[in-house]
Amino acid sequence: MNLTLSNPTAPEPDGADDGVWLACIDCEWTGAPFDEIRYRCPDCDGLLEVRYADHPTFDDFEGSGVWRYADALPVESGVSIEEGNTPLYEVPTIEEEVGVDALRVKHEGMNPTGSFKDRGMTLGVKVAEELGVSRLACASTGNTSAALACYGARAGTEVLVLLPAGKVAAGKVAQASLHGARILEVDGNFDDCLDIVSDLANRGEAYLLNSLNPFRLEGQKTIGLEMIEQFRDQTGELPDRIVLPVGNAGNTSALFKAFRELVAAGELTPEEVPVLTGVQAEGAAPMVEAVENDAEEVRRWDEVETIATAIRIGNPVNAPKALPAIRETGGTAVAVTDEEITDAQRALARDGVGVEPASAASVAGLRKLRESGEISPGENVVCLTTGHLLKDPDAAAAAGVEPEPVPADTDDVLDVLSQ
Numbered sequence: 001m002n003l004t005l006s007n008p009t010a011p012e013p014d015g016a017d018d019g020v021w022l023a024c025i026d027c028e029w030t031g032a033p034f035d036e037i038r039y040r041c042p043d044c045d046g047l048l049e050v051r052y053a054d055h056p057t058f059d060d061f062e063g064s065g066v067w068r069y070a071d072a073l074p075v076e077s078g079v080s081i082e083e084g085n086t087p088l089y090e091v092p093t094i095e096e097e098v099g100v101d102a103l104r105v106k107h108e109g110m111n112p113t114g115s116f117k118d119r120g121m122t123l124g125v126k127v128a129e130e131l132g133v134s135r136l137a138c139a140s141t142g143n144t145s146a147a148l149a150c151y152g153a154r155a156g157t158e159v160l161v162l163l164p165a166g167k168v169a170a171g172k173v174a175q176a177s178l179h180g181a182r183i184l185e186v187d188g189n190f191d192d193c194l195d196i197v198s199d200l201a202n203r204g205e206a207y208l209l210n211s212l213n214p215f216r217l218e219g220q221k222t223i224g225l226e227m228i229e230q231f232r233d234q235t236g237e238l239p240d241r242i243v244l245p246v247g248n249a250g251n252t253s254a255l256f257k258a259f260r261e262l263v264a265a266g267e268l269t270p271e272e273v274p275v276l277t278g279v280q281a282e283g284a285a286p287m288v289e290a291v292e293n294d295a296e297e298v299r300r301w302d303e304v305e306t307i308a309t310a311i312r313i314g315n316p317v318n319a320p321k322a323l324p325a326i327r328e329t330g331g332t333a334v335a336v337t338d339e340e341i342t343d344a345q346r347a348l349a350r351d352g353v354g355v356e357p358a359s360a361a362s363v364a365g366l367r368k369l370r371e372s373g374e375i376s377p378g379e380n381v382v383c384l385t386t387g388h389l390l391k392d393p394d395a396a397a398a399a400g401v402e403p404e405p406v407p408a409d410t411d412d413v414l415d416v417l418s419q
Contacts, residue, residue: 019053109388117147123219137206139193142172149179211250224258247311249322256325279365281306310358354389
């Protein structure tokens with residue numbers, strides 16, 4: 001396996017801060033991490049990532065949660081509400097159905113605000129404090145806004161959220177609202193919101209905390225570190241494949257970075273890096289289109305629609321990182337229907353795991369790829385579920401069983417139960 005993207009062992013440049021620096025994934029530019037705000041390369045406009053002079057091993061980590069991995073992060077501590085340390089569940093019914101050697105579900109919906117976004121915000125909001133910014137901002141399909149509003153409130157910093165009007169699950173809007181964010185509903189889709197908030201950030205009006213921000217992804221890479229430790233503790237083996245939903249493609253990029261750094265630390269061999277497999281909804285599948293067509297770039301989809309609102313994204317900003325992540329690990333990407341997503345949501349619920357629709361896309365994708373033979377029965381697989389069932393209660397109710405009305409009488413209840 002040739003892990004070539006953004007070599008994590010590149011020499012430390014003069015601008016490094018205590019062994020940490022920013023680097024462009026497309027050109028030779030490097031720069032200090034905290035001297036000024038940067039989201040893209042000043043030379044070529046490419047995506048940036050955080051680099052390190054040293055790569056710790058698992059023996060160097062202490063504690064639990066995101067900050068167990070502080071030695072692998074650019075700052076020593078964050079604005080924290082005990083994020084991370086999410087469960088790696090067995091799902092015996094689904095495991096038997098799909099017929100793989102071992103199946104686990106990494107349920108990021110068990111984070112404090114109910115999604116994986118908390119991992120990025122604990123670090124991103126801390127970096128914002130280091131930079132001295134006065135306003136945090138994001139575009140969101142819902143989960144990012146909930147997490148940023150919560151962590152911004154914890155830090156005592158103003159938060160601005162741009163949402164696509166009428167296209168965000170009510171539970172997520174309620175979270176951002178209650179935590180005190182200023183919410184603007186844009187007459188457009190998520191990608192329009194991201195264009196606007198990126199422009200605001202470039203004008204110095206706010207600090208952008210979408211996953212374009214390289215520090216966000218550093219927090220999210222702890223999913224991969226935690227997953228490797230948990231899977232090995234439970235099974236004595238390593239996962240062969242990670243199947244995950246893809247929206248803005250931040251997690252795909254972050255997991256790949258985590259695994260590359262574990263290779264640099266000597267904790268994994270290149271051959272042990274799990275295969276990364278992305279899943280999108282059919283109505284919002286630009287990454288799948290690019291993978292299937294072996295395209296160099298992702299084509300923006302201006303019209304996107306799916307029940308899985310968290311991945312209703314037509315222009316994944318991290319595609320330049322995520323496409324090599326999938327290809328260099330020998331992975332693929334697959335599109336699933338809304339019906340397949342809902343059926344997978346029900347299947348997870350029957351195994352006691354409550355997730356929102358976008359999360360269930362990973363299991364829907366696993367089913368589809370097992371059926372096609374892309375995934376073999378001898379594989380150890382982890383499906384990443386990214387958000388809690390209560391994030392989208394309307395979708396959960398629609399997928400569930402209708403309540404049955406009965407009179408307030410025990411005998412009437414027994415009559416109904418006997419039918």
